[in-house]
Amino acid sequence: MALGALFSAAASTPWSFLVYGLLGGLLLWQAGRLLELLWWRPRRLERELRAQGLRGTSYRFLTGDLKESFRMNKEAGSKPLPLRCHDIAAHVAPFVHNAIREHGKLSFSWFGPIPKVTINDPDLARDVLSNKFGHFEKPQFRALSKLFAEGVASHEGEKWVKHRRILNPAFHLEKLKLMLPAFSACCEELVVRWTQSLGSNGVMELDVAPDLQTLTGDVISRTAFGSSYLEGRRIFELQSEQIERLMSIIQKFGIPGYMYLPTKNNRRMRQIRTEVNSILRGMISKRIEAIKEGDSTKDDLLGLLLESNIRHTNENGESSMGMTIDDVIEECKLFYFAGMETTSVLLTWTMVVLSMHPEWQDRAREEVLGLFGKSKPGYDGLSHLKIVTMILYEVLRLYPPATVFSRKTYKKMEIGGVTLPAGVMVELSALFIHHDPDIWGSDVHDFRPERFAEGISKASKDKLAFFPFGWGPRICIGQNFALLEAKMAMSMILQSFEFELAPTYTHAPHPVMMLRPMHGAHIKLRAI
Numbered sequence: 001m002a003l004g005a006l007f008s009a010a011a012s013t014p015w016s017f018l019v020y021g022l023l024g025g026l027l028l029w030q031a032g033r034l035l036e037l038l039w040w041r042p043r044r045l046e047r048e049l050r051a052q053g054l055r056g057t058s059y060r061f062l063t064g065d066l067k068e069s070f071r072m073n074k075e076a077g078s079k080p081l082p083l084r085c086h087d088i089a090a091h092v093a094p095f096v097h098n099a100i101r102e103h104g105k106l107s108f109s110w111f112g113p114i115p116k117v118t119i120n121d122p123d124l125a126r127d128v129l130s131n132k133f134g135h136f137e138k139p140q141f142r143a144l145s146k147l148f149a150e151g152v153a154s155h156e157g158e159k160w161v162k163h164r165r166i167l168n169p170a171f172h173l174e175k176l177k178l179m180l181p182a183f184s185a186c187c188e189e190l191v192v193r194w195t196q197s198l199g200s201n202g203v204m205e206l207d208v209a210p211d212l213q214t215l216t217g218d219v220i221s222r223t224a225f226g227s228s229y230l231e232g233r234r235i236f237e238l239q240s241e242q243i244e245r246l247m248s249i250i251q252k253f254g255i256p257g258y259m260y261l262p263t264k265n266n267r268r269m270r271q272i273r274t275e276v277n278s279i280l281r282g283m284i285s286k287r288i289e290a291i292k293e294g295d296s297t298k299d300d301l302l303g304l305l306l307e308s309n310i311r312h313t314n315e316n317g318e319s320s321m322g323m324t325i326d327d328v329i330e331e332c333k334l335f336y337f338a339g340m341e342t343t344s345v346l347l348t349w350t351m352v353v354l355s356m357h358p359e360w361q362d363r364a365r366e367e368v369l370g371l372f373g374k375s376k377p378g379y380d381g382l383s384h385l386k387i388v389t390m391i392l393y394e395v396l397r398l399y400p401p402a403t404v405f406s407r408k409t410y411k412k413m414e415i416g417g418v419t420l421p422a423g424v425m426v427e428l429s430a431l432f433i434h435h436d437p438d439i440w441g442s443d444v445h446d447f448r449p450e451r452f453a454e455g456i457s458k459a460s461k462d463k464l465a466f467f468p469f470g471w472g473p474r475i476c477i478g479q480n481f482a483l484l485e486a487k488m489a490m491s492m493i494l495q496s497f498e499f500e501l502a503p504t505y506t507h508a509p510h511p512v513m514m515l516r517p518m519h520g521a522h523i524k525l526r527a528i
């Protein structure tokens, strides 16, 4: 009503032309901006990329290749692979597979109106990850981590440098040794639980994936929070629920954008975030008080992190402001987010693959029993495990938990002879590089742990092409932690059980954030 009165008043005054003119101009300007963003800019960028010899898909208004890639993923997901087939790349990422076939190992496609350059060449991938061409942003992670963990993984520039300097000492191998009792206590709990659930014939069938996720969540709770790990467990439950909710959004919509709407699911996600923050704030404050009173525990991640934070110095060696309590909270949450799912899917695939290849399962068990008998594995023994390490590497090659790493240009940059403007996504596919026969040989899709017998650098043909933990300055901070945990868990499982695939197992590796078995990991366990 009031608006109508305003317009009729304006219409009857000499100002009317000016008001309508301004409104019209504003509308036209907005429409022009939208057109520039959704049509002219992508078309211009496409011409620029093609003019430099880069091949790729033609831009489709607004959605780019999202619909097509979504459709192909759905179709591939509906058809499981044959058992024991490790040629999984076309099944897991059919769109990229087609792009490589049609346009080569360096090509572009469209993430909506944003151009995405995909790199499947290991030398170029290493150069990008090492910042050889300059610094990139990690915007996707920042968006995802908003409700989970805005820790070091989502920072850029000076903030990233500072946090990484503070975090690194806590993940040093010498410090990880202190955490070994926590690793073995959690693995022992799992073995006891499985043993007690066996049928009277000493056999049972189960989906091992959820139990292995509980294991890796427990390991983080204990290693991060020491004696307060029961509170840590509550955080693990809440963070697991948060991840489940995020995964359901990604499965439904392909991208997590919907996360910001005021829906019931999103309100619950905000509630979880508040509760996790409040538990962590309480635990951290108690710990800081204890440190002030001279009673500090330094053999858990939180203690090590706070100690390293207090000792923090800047690049010139001067003592400087470390992290705030809020920063420490976000880093603790990140340990769950970055370390739980990744390590649990590594363990899950290892059990699946060793069920498919019993000869390697026997060799691994022989090695474990030879080193430890039935006793708890110790640090020195774990570092002497050769067969188990080769197996874990081969599983990480064939089934990398993080299949792609994303970056974005924030200014004009030249990569491998191609000039990219600001705002281009750059995607590096560990999955395709790990499955490339030009690099690994004609047996690329076979499970052959012996290719790692002389270490990682000799495993592939003249090129270093093994990236499960990323590369360069942003390489995974927890890789030693994850490998030590995986060796401990596999050793203790192999000491107690033989395992094979259950008849209900369906082989369908599926990338929802991590590469996981779409229908679970149904395995038959038998007590030894």
Ligand code: HEM
Binding pocket: 138, 152, 153, 154, 164, 334, 335, 336, 338, 339, 340, 342, 343, 346, 400, 401, 402, 405, 406, 467, 468, 469, 470, 471, 473, 474, 475, 476, 477, 478, 479, 481, 482
């Ligand atoms: C098998 C297990 C794991 C795999 C495959 C894995 C993989 C990765 C990869 C690929 C990256 C780099 C991503 C990029 O460059 O964009 C990364 C970063 C990171 N990971 Fe892991 N990770 C694992 C376990 C862990 C564990 C156990 C923790 C900690 C408890 C952890 C903490 C982190 C952190 C904090 C970063 C960010 C580092 C930075 O940006 O400076 N990860 N991880």
